[in-house]
Amino acid sequence: MYGNLSIAEPVRGVEQEDPEKLAEFEERIARGEKIEPHDWMPREYRRQVLRMIEQHAHSEIIGALPEGTWITRAPGFRRKLALMAKVQDEVGHAQLLYSAAETLGKPREQMINDLLSGKAKYSNVFNYPALTWADTAIIAWLIDAGAIINQTLNAKGSYGPYARALERICKEEAFHLKYGYDNVVTLASGTPRQRQMLQEALNRWWKPIMHFFGPPDHMSVHSEKLLRWKVKMASNDEMRQMFLDAYVPKIWELGLTIPDPNLRKNPETGRWEYSDPDWDEFWRVINGNGPCNRERLAVRRMADELGAWVRRALLKPDHRYVEPLF
Ligand code: COA
DSSP states (O other): OBTTBOOOSOOTTOTTSOHHHHHHHHHHHHTTOOBOTTSOOOHHHHHHHHHHHHHHHHHHHHHHHHHHTTGGGOSSHHHHHHHHHHHHHHHHHHHHHHHHHHTTTOOHHHHHHHHHTTOSOOOGGGGSOOOSHHHHHHIIIIIHHHHHHHHHHHTTSSBHHHHHHHHHHHHHHHHHHHHHHHHHHHHHTSOHHHHHHHHHHHHHHHHHHHHHTOSOGGGOSSHHHHHHTTSSSSOHHHHHHHHHHHHHHHHHHTTOOOSOTTOEEOTTTOOEEOOOOOHHHHHHIIIIISSSHHHHHHHHHHHHHHTHHHHHHHHSOOTTOOOOOO
16 A cells, blocks of 8 residues: 555556566566666556656756746845756756656657647646745745655656656755755744745745645546556655655744644644645646746747757758858
8 A cells, every 4th residue: 555545456558568578567666676768668657657757857947937037136146146056957957857758759849849838737836926035945945845755755766767867856956955945044034024025935835835746645646557666656645744744843943834724743643634725726727727827838938939049050050151260
């Protein structure tokens, strides 16, 4: 059992596969071996891993936008430099992940087209605005904390190229987390106005953070297969519990209030209980109707158009090019 999920049943979507090859594949996974791009894999495994890596890559590239809007307004030169480096790292993560996804046979151009057309999904959290500097602090601390929980687990997963990309990404994310925490502590120990700004940002981000780990296990569509094939190493609810365990005490320590009157750790079960974080809102946001979905895609489309000449120049060198005189 993983959380509420039973994985004892045969997996669906592999009925057409050679049963011997499938059994051998599952034994390799059970032994903890990595699956590499040229190894045999069920079509459903390829589809699922590609879906997940691609969504992750899109999340990194779109995730650069809410914080990126604060580069020009960061309070002070040092914080501006640090924020620029962080945003650049996130875009670098997208490049690593697109490369890992390409090993499964989908060209990068097609992935980008699916993102720009609105067909592809990316993380819910990046469809909310960063209204103040405190929002960027909460993103860098708590969203990156959530990402680290998810990614350090999945870095032990079965698909070699994804696991290796995640190892590198986690190292950089761990530094982002320190950057975020430093910003949060500065605001929390600052003026009453700064504390208020931080509290308001936490109020805005709490619900999206609760959604970040995915729908509750009983609503999750893919977890069963992904857990069985060790692509996902913990269920959505388990990851949410790990996050609450690690970060609720830290948030309280800073004197902040979590905007959920029902949040408490049940001493008998050892599990956190919380109010329903409005799963209707989650589905609306991930299906294109959040507060910033249209703006995010519009910015990416603009970037794609502005960069088109660079791609053309690289892919089809112009033979009329004249050697420089100097
Ligand atoms: N944001 C956007 N979409 C989400 C989501 C989120 N936080 N959580 C779940 N979903 C989507 C899933 O992609 C799926 O949609 P699809 O069938 O159209 O692809 C649907 O909701 C059902 O969810 P579930 O079956 O639980 O999806 P999952 O097993 O893939 O689990 C994650 C969701 C996010 C835990 C998983 O995909 C994951 O670990 N991804 C890699 C890490 C990542 O992308 N991080 C994002 C930012 S750093």
